[in-house]
Amino acid sequence: MNLIRQPADKKLRMIITQECNSIPETIEIFYLHIMTNEKAVAEKLLEIQAIKLNLEKPFTWTSGWKSPIYCDNRKTLSFPHIREFIKSEMCNQIFEEFPDAEWLAGVATAGIAWGAMAADQLKLPFIYVRSKPKEHGMGNQIEGYFETGKQVVVIEDLISTGKSSLAVVQALRAAGLQIAGLVSIFSYGFDEASKAFSAESIKTRSLTDYSTLIGLAVEKGSVNAAQYETLVKWREDPANWKAVSYF
Numbered sequence: 001m002n003l004i005r006q007p008a009d010k011k012l013r014m015i016i017t018q019e020c021n022s023i024p025e026t027i028e029i030f031y032l033h034i035m036t037n038e039k040a041v042a043e044k045l046l047e048i049q050a051i052k053l054n055l056e057k058p059f060t061w062t063s064g065w066k067s068p069i070y071c072d073n074r075k076t077l078s079f080p081h082i083r084e085f086i087k088s089e090m091c092n093q094i095f096e097e098f099p100d101a102e103w104l105a106g107v108a109t110a111g112i113a114w115g116a117m118a119a120d121q122l123k124l125p126f127i128y129v130r131s132k133p134k135e136h137g138m139g140n141q142i143e144g145y146f147e148t149g150k151q152v153v154v155i156e157d158l159i160s161t162g163k164s165s166l167a168v169v170q171a172l173r174a175a176g177l178q179i180a181g182l183v184s185i186f187s188y189g190f191d192e193a194s195k196a197f198s199a200e201s202i203k204t205r206s207l208t209d210y211s212t213l214i215g216l217a218v219e220k221g222s223v224n225a226a227q228y229e230t231l232v233k234w235r236e237d238p239a240n241w242k243a244v245s246y247f
């Protein structure tokens with residue numbers, strides 16, 4: 001059996017050629033969409049309130065930043081159809097953007113489930129990485145079997161400043177692995193993160209992002225023009241942003 005993969009008509013065409021009684025038989029299977037749909041992903045996150053917007057009573061991040069947006073991608077795991085959709089979109093990104101990927105590595109804890117599901121669908125080995133080595137047992141920071149020199153795609157649920165993701169990248173590199181890139185469900189699109197990933201030569205891809213999300217919120221009427229401008233300004237300088245009242 002010869003397996004040939006080639007894109008056609010914006011779909012991934014897998015052509016399996018089987019020889020039976022010296023007569024070639026070709027079976028065409030349309031498997032995964034090539035292009036992700038950022039707007040569709042954002043809509044599903046809003047649908048289940050995995051992403052919440054509140055300009056007047058902002059959320060407080062661990063860093064102390066006040067934010068008009070809170071992203072909890074863990075909620076998607078509780079909705080089977082949305083979970084399946086996001087998993088497929090993630091696999092599309094990995095297959096298209098990182099064809100040389102040999103291993104997937106989930107960032108603990110939120111990236112573990114997505115990394116494991118994607119690895120299962122793509123038939124790739126999977127490991128996950130803690131924020132720091134365990135203080136007991138084997139003292140591992142990287143859990144699972146891996147081989148040095150292999151190309152790894154890191155799986156995150158979201159990218160904010162990029163610090164936690166880059167800490168995982170450093171741990172993987174220190175263990176002798178090569179970083180092919182990073183895929184996340186959501187990205188805030190901060191300049192700080194873009195510069196940090198660029199400095200480390202890390203290619204990143206996200207299924208959806210902040211700009212797509214707030215644009216969709218405007219379309220749906222849940223955010224007006226003035227609120228939209230405030231949301232744009234928050235991303236430009238989140239550390240110094242203050243809540244605004246519109247009433």
